[in-house]
Amino acid sequence: MSGIRTIAILIGTAWRAAPATLVWAVVAATVSAVASATFPVGFHSMVDGALDHRSGEVVVGVVVVALLFSVATTVGTLSVTGNWTLTDRLNRFVSERIALLVSTAPRLEHFERQDLLSEIDQLRGDRRTLAAAPRQLLRAWQVVIRSGAIMVLLATVYPPVMLMPLFGLIPALADRRAARVQARTSDDLAPVQRLIGDLFTLATTAGTAKELRTYGVTGALAARHAALTEDARRRDVRGAIRSAAWEALGWTGYAVAFVAAIIVLVLRAAHGHTSPGQVVMAISLMRRAQSQVAGASDTAGSLATALRTARRLRWLEGYVAEETRAPATARVPDRLRAGIRLEGVGFHYPEKTDDVLHDLTVDLPAGATIAVVGENGAGKTTLAKLLTGMYRPTAGRILIDGIDLAALSPDEWRARTTAVFQDFLRPSLVAREAVGIGDLPRADDEEAVRTALTAAGGDGLAARLPEGLATPLGRWFTGGEQLSGGQWQRIALARGLMRSEPLLTVLDEPTASLDPAAEAELFGRFAELSRSGRRAGGVTLLVSHRFSTVRTADLIIVLDGGRITEVGDHETLLAQGGGYAQLFTLQARAYETG
């Protein structure tokens, strides 16, 4: 039953994407199928009419042949072009659907859990099969119509030959076997193909091509790629031969049955039980039946992929619905009074047992700037993701002015947060958009964008761009302006400054490629902004390796192995002489004079 539901989804999708085109495609497919299955009736009339010298029957036959041929041809061609449009529209529709689900799911789990990610990857990769599915379904529909018509017509000749189309099951079963062989081959080859694809990308991407040249391995990489491709090719061909052997076996079986049926008919004709016209019609029909089977098993193969993909889409719809069904039992406060409190917060990644964060309990007071320090892997970024609602704590809770974050709608909470990450986006958009998307409702507000850019220390940048804020960025497209790492960083920072009065600002090492002075200056500005935005009582969380910046924070949290080891302001922590003091002194060495 779920198969039928899935087919219903496929059709429903097509209906929503392009109703008129779908109706037209169905009509065209039906008409051309009926016409192409029934024209042998004309042969029957012409041959028998001529033999018995009945002019009326000959005329009927001539008309039927001429008319049905023409209709089958033209409408068949029209349905080809109709399907073309339908596929394009559907492709767009399905891409939009998947992209929307993937990008509006509130959390990041589906990007980070291998099993979910591989489902999504396959859905994304196979989405074209969904677009092609109505085409396949229409072909299947045509097979049904034609087979029905053929069986009815054959029954008029000699009822037992009606069973002939059933012999089509032999090749159909063999083809299924063949498809399994092929599926296994492609599964076996998947890792090699992925590596081949990765190597190809390495060889053809500017960033990596640089290094291939300085290490003088462009040739070696090409050779490696060629060797892997050759290996994959051999295995692929071996699989194809094995699968074709099955197909050939099936078709030979069908041929035997077909020849037997013809012998029966011809022998009956020889005894005068069947007319020559009927024999011609029957042969013609049985040949059609054969092409039906060939088409049907092809269709079944690609349809199976489409159904698998449709099931994945259904799964994703369900998954996202489940994730989004936020209780939202409380509203996001307009302003923070007390602040954000972590209460015994722990986190481990799904499917992994070791905790990334253990039992964090700390108050982030409203209006304060809080720095988080620690070594790589101490859990700093995870903490930032928990606060922005991209992960849910696996233990404990996060309280926003006493309200559990889990009780808030993720969208509403995020509308009041802003962030700049270490691996910030370098969007190939127009400069104004690249900044403006930090606050979508004001994305086109030139004034707001300029203000944010100035605050991020990038006012000079806009002036230097050839078309100002209307300059397209990124080297990806014609006329795009290429920015340096630091310039991109300004853009990212400006994006993070677009929202006014955020309750939470996360700065996760966004300044790695800025010089220390610029970083310090920037954080100063962020801190100042958040202080001036005190009305809303926003909290600024800053992750940095640079103690020159960290020390300016109101509160410093030292994370080690996922636990809070020290909390306090710079002076206090330094006086304690713990881990913080140690790291600070380590870095200060660089600035010792002499």
Added chain:
Amino acid sequence: MRPLEALRASPRHRVLKTLAADSPGLLAGALVFMIAEGLVPNLVLIAMGRTVGAIPGVVRSGLGSHDGHVLLTRLVVAGVLYALSLLRGPAEDVLTAMVRAKMSAVQQRRLIEAVSAPAGIAHLEDPAVLDRLASAQGELSAYEPAGAAMTLIGQLGDRLSGALACLVLAGFRWWLGLGLFVMWLLVRRPLRALVRARIATFRKATEPLRRSWYYLHLAFGTTAAKEVRVFGLGRWLVAGYGDRNTEAMRPAEKEIRRLNRWIALSTVAVLAGYGTAAVTLGTAAYRHAIPLGTLVTMLTMLPSTLQVGGLTAADIALETMLSSVPDLDSLTADLRPPPLPAGGGRPVAGTPRREIRFEGVSFRYPGADHDVLGGLDLVLEAGRSTAIVGVNGAGKSTLITLLAGLRTPTEGRVLVDGVPLEEFPVRDWQRNVAAVFQDFTRLPLTARENVTMGLDGESADTEVLEAVARRAGAAGLVADLPDGWDTVLSAQYDGGRDLSGGQWQRIALARALYAVERGAGVLVLDEPTAQLDVRAEARFYDRFLTITEGVTSLIISHRFSTVRKADRIAVLDGGRITELGSHDELLRAGGAYAEMFTVQAARFAQEARR
């Protein structure tokens, strides 16, 4: 262009020629298949017709008669031919798989060769090249270009079959066969032209289409996932894709409507053709002017003539695949490097002995309206380390690509021991520069291969490997990997492991040090500690002198801990070097460097002294 040249240049010819050049055996097999495809179905129809033609005789004189023998013989021939015709399917499947795999391998190889041919990398940043690259791989359509050869051969077989059917009909009435043949050609021409126009429109839309896909890519992918969530960009991105895609596809949809009008119009011609044929055959049959067997053959032959000129899904697939054939050829032709300039054969080994000198070097990116570097002068002394500091966007990374011979200065020149860089074989010089780029490469291969870059399977010198790993601070992380040096550094592969940014940075550093051990004369480090934490950074800083000892090295860093250790420091500002000297000298000079340093130092100073 003369007809013969036009034929040679046509994508159809190119495809077959490529196949012929690479595997003549496959082409021969495919051609045999093509002939069978043309011949066998028609022979089946003729045999069946002759069988039916023998029926009346047998009805008269019984199965045991001579007529009965004739009937049975014809039946056997027809049966065997039919069985043969059914085996075309599996045969085509095998051939298709073989030819596609072959052609795909050839195409990928040629694409890699084409983009690897230039010594520089500017072409890989050129959108026109990237477009053609995507198109040649078939990324812009649902059809893989590698399928072109076999689809073409299958289509030629169909055409042959149709033509032979017309020929058989011509045996009955010459004008009937010829008339149908001409009719189909007339119908086909405008249809094919329209299909091509539609595909061309689609291709012209390449840039807007790619733009639409860019939005999709952001919405789909992991790169933007965090910001998409924080800023709630999902719907906006999807709408951006939808709007742009609809816009980009609009002209193509218009073409389809034109195509449909033509198809509808062609009904008249098809009806006239089939009508004439049916009437002619019907009249002849009624008058008994045609034997029964011939009548049956001719009648069943009629639908087969469609293959001369029918438009099928295969035509669309084929035209789409063929449309990207010229891209591959033009990439190969356009990217072929110019012949080596005279005197480009100086040995690189052992350089630089004295210095590398940038003399009035300027650089501007293609299409940009300002120079990134403008008249830069700088000397890198052999065997010593030079650090470059500067504000963001000052052109530091560009400078490295110029040094490595990956780009050519738009003005000025780079001299190695007084010899202009272009007089060295460029590939040898590139190999002489061991560089850790900011966006270093993460190969989905083993740790060993990632460090040795021995992609051709040459055995690595384990001792050197361990030594450089220790110096780069990567020894511990490699030891922790499940298979040590043989662990694949990507969790996407079986038994593979993902590394963190900081861990990768150490692998990249080890890679450069390994190259130095193997004879590279210049070491370049672009932000080598950006992703390291404080302790790792401090360790790097302690090792700095050992790492750069005796090598001509260039370091770009924002971290004074690294910079100050360099023998000389150059401040890059506004595309030129504005200050140059050792840390102490620059501090004494009291310029921009001194200011940057003291501001930072002040933030540490009071406590450090405590």
